[in-house]
Amino acid sequence: MASDVRALIITGFGLNCEAETAHAFTLAGAAPEKVHLNDLLDGRRALDEFHVLAFIGGFSFGDHIASGRVLANRLKHRLAEPIQRFIADGKLIIGICNGFQTMAKLGILPGLDGDYRRQTVTLTNNDSGVFRDAWVRLRVEPDSPCVFTRGLERLDLPVRHGEGKFLTLDDKVLERLERERLVACRYADPATGEPTVRFPHNPNGSVAAIAGICDPTGRVFGLMPHPEAHLFPWNHPHWMRRAIASTLPAEGEGVAIFRNAVAFARDSLV
């Protein structure tokens, strides 16, 4: 059955998580489509055709100058109005890793006071100074308005980035993120479940252990860890231990993020 919820995955220029992100949407019951950025810029395809937009992981333009910077500039100069309209229409946007970096630099996160054009947060070099691939434990904030993390408490996901340290323009921005519950998930110590600013459980030194944030509507969400890389239970590094202990879940923990988005879109957008 062709799905009613249409998800757009923008590809090209060094982005590289299109296959697994598409599969995540498929598992969640949506109809994903991979569209090259230039086909949107040329007007061959339009954002309006879709309900959910994913800015995926990868190295757009090689992370040259800074991660997400060059892609954000291209979007700002050549696709700004369709993106603003997409948000205003009540649709959903998720940005993962490079997508999160791009959204932060484009200014569509955190979207304080409905301003989706000004950059107030960033993702920059990990404190270690190097790229890191490791699994992390996320604590999901239960009172966040984030649509994507509804009903979730914790997630095990891999991080894979060199520029994942979350920083805000100033303390006021950070205070507002906390006050308005826009922090959707944080890096946690698996032993305690509590947020941590210490390596390695916080892999990059993010302030307040922030791994992902949303806008005040909860419909625009960005995070550094990769939910689309935990679609199968046997992606988890301890899947064999879990299988021996008969605690292996039926599907990977990352799928829930996409199910939430598709459910929301089906209820409110289709």
Added chain:
Amino acid sequence: MVHRIEIGYRQGVRDAGGEGAAERIRTFLGLPVETVQTRTVYKVHADLTPAEVEAIRQEFTDPVIERSAVGRLDAPPFHWLLTVGYKPGVTDNVGRTSKTAVEDILGRRLPDADAVYTERQFLLTGAELGRAEVRRIGTDLLANELIETIHVQSVEEWRASTPDLSIPVVEGEQRPTVREYDLQVSDAELMRISSEGILSLSLEEMHAIRDYFARPELQAERRRFGLGPNPTDAELEMIAQTWSEHCKHKIFNAEIEYSEDAGQGRPAHKTTIDSLFKSYIRRATEDLRGQCPWLLSVFHDNAGVIAFNDTWSLAYKVETHNSPSALDPYGGAITGIVGVNRDPFGTGRGAQLQINVWGYCLGSPFHEGTLPEGLLHPRRIRDGVHKGVIDGGNQSGIPYARGWEVFDERYLGKPLVYCGTVGILPRTILGQPSEEKKANPGDLIVMAGGRIGKDGIHGATFSSEELRKESPAQAVQIGDPITQKKMTDFLLEARDLGLYSCITDNGAGGLSSSIGEMSTSAGGAELDLANAPLKYQGLDPWEILLSEAQERMSLAVPPPHIEALLDLARRREVEATVLGRFTDSGKFHVRHGDRTVACVDLEFLHSGLPKMHLKAVWTPPQAPEPPLAAAPAVEVVLPDLLADLNLCSIEKKSRQYDHEVKGLTVVKPFVGVYNDVPSDASVFLADYEGVEGIVLTEGINPHYSDVDTYHMVASIIDLALRRAVGTGARLDHMAGLDNFCWPDPVQSPKTPDGHHKLAQLVRANMALYDYATAFGVPLISGKDSMKNDSTRGGVKISIPPTLLFSVIAKIDDVRRAVTMDAKCAGDLVYVVGETKAELGASEYARYLGRLTGHPERIGASVPRVCASVAKATLAAIAQAIEKGLVHSAHAPGKGGLGVGLAKVAFAGELGMAIDLRRVPAVRVDRDDVLLFSESNSRFIVTVAPEDKAAFEEALGGLPCACIGEVTDEPHLRITGLDGNPVVDASVVDLKARWKATFDGI
């Protein structure tokens, strides 16, 4: 004009790059730097208004963490400024992207001549630093003068100066010239032409070329094409490239007279081998073809292709990129990984790039002695090589499956940088078998991807030589993964639309090689170099033909598809250019505009190379036995071995490589409770729909070559297969790749031991045939790099004969995969296979040699492999895994059972109680020999107590014993042969020792 923009961090923002640089300056160079701040300089060469420059400045700057200025950015106090820029013509990837960003900001395209150039700045504080020290920080750590410029200013000089606006433009407007070479000269003169031109051609080969051009029937034809009687530079270069050791594998195809002196008084054995490749490698696969119906395309394409299932085929290739990595570790290595990506990409109709592997043979990063002039310190090489492959793989979106390092001082002269890539192809594309391709006469020659510069000229011939002080700087390229990713994305679209009929990559030898190869399937080619897109002007035709500038693929495009292909390329911002067409003329005809610069018969080009005749003499080396009498207690030895360079943890660097992208990873490169111990093999799902998986692993042990390369090869094949099968691979759907790296094995005044080194090569090939056929594992692809010697400052350093044996296999259901870590307290610990007194060239023997000051006492009893027992053991383990009876399986290798048991225990953060008296062994009467002998064909397995009987039954009558159990208490307790405890160590402490060696570097 040039506009300068400087960007630095805001006060209070952590500068991780600067902190890292400061740390390395202190620990590696031992210089008293206090702080380092980093900045980036963008020099925008374009006609811009002040408002445009200001807009660029703003949009290049992150307002949250950065500040910037047009011209000069003020700075907090510092003592020295070190500026690192690129030399003219060197690839500046960030600069290239910056130009795109500028165009987006301006909303207009800039002319070709406009560009953005980047520089890195380091502001150093340190009152005790002098100018010479700061320069050294540049030359020895932060920059490579082969490709980069270093500029040092004191703070006073900086204040007094105006901002620098110079840019590294390639100057050169000379008209393209073509030289001719008169070959009717003396032999000495012929050799001078070969040597000065870095053609690497022998006298016999020069004679063959001379005689070809002297053919009377050729002369009339040459006049018709406007060519003189003598070969042009383009013709000589094309032939030299095609005939290079790198491309033609002359040593592997030589006729070899091999003799064996088995020992005193025994008769010498003599035989003549017509091509090692045909006699051993290809023959092994041919012999196995009947039992391996999944072999699809072997040896003739850029990568070997096997069927995986009804939906997918797999293409796998492993390469080395050694010489360039010695000169510029970062550039050489990134080019190595993005270069090998193009092999599966250029195989069949083009494979999607799925998984990378890497491995390096290096000198010790802790090397303290002097180094021959011109060699980089091995720590620099290691850091640069890792960084290059990390950036290349990560930015391409390809996960890595396997990574390893081997250390030996003989790799000081030339590091070995192995990179490999698995690609995946649909079994059919538009109804055609995906592994088949053919250029047809009339098809257009199209080059897609990057532009051509002088980079990498002579790479093919240069890599066929030893490394000399005067080795050419332009042999180094810097790969650009993003240009390549754009190109591969575009070409996969074009492939699925059926827009081309043949594809191959431009690697060593550039267009000369790619079009030369493709023209054989069509029957000829006519190429116009004047159409080739250049990075800058001033290249002679032969340079355009030979350039190894990266990120380029060559295509054969049927004329009806050319519009669609070029249109798609424009829409994907990928440059694609028609350079000519394939013909059936039998000639490789190269023009530059109207002028013919080369016209060579394909028959001569590909078959005119004279065969080499070489001699190999095998005399087994005599190595005294290890000084066992001086051995410390095993509880001292075990942690020492775990900390040894060749056995310790390399997780710190490995974590910087992405292994999760694509979301298909099942058994990762690191496993265990804390995901910090290397897996025996890695497993990836083939796609998102099924549960069938790809298993990858490898074996390498160059130290065994010091005793006998025959047993070296037997051992690494045995090890690789144990690792694969112990992780769950099918034994009957498994293929091997052989990558030889050898010291020059051709007897000459430079290589007085060439007969021995060639005999080592012969014996390695004999073992490859014997064991590949015995195990039923066909060889599908391979490569050889035969001149891994370095002569600098009068010192010759030759690598030990090194073979990497890589395995690709299938697992039917990834949920049946098994990892090596102990998982449950109370599980039984089994050792499968016999332990023999085989310490020859083992880690333990070499440890004892170093400890006692007798490094030559490595012993002669190198581990051997009994193929029938080994195969039965693999089959039994596969059966036990299939039945779900195995909680963990590990193939002990270097360091033997002792190191293996420790790793299995500490991976699971559990203890073990082990009794050595129960270990199946043959004539072993010492605890240390039992623990550290590296006998082959063994497994360490943990089994749930309730599965004891079933497991033992699965093992049939094979040597196998339960030697203890996994314990909750995290201690490794080992009872010796005399019944007394010989090891009682905390696994936490053992793991800490194992991790400490590379902590912080």
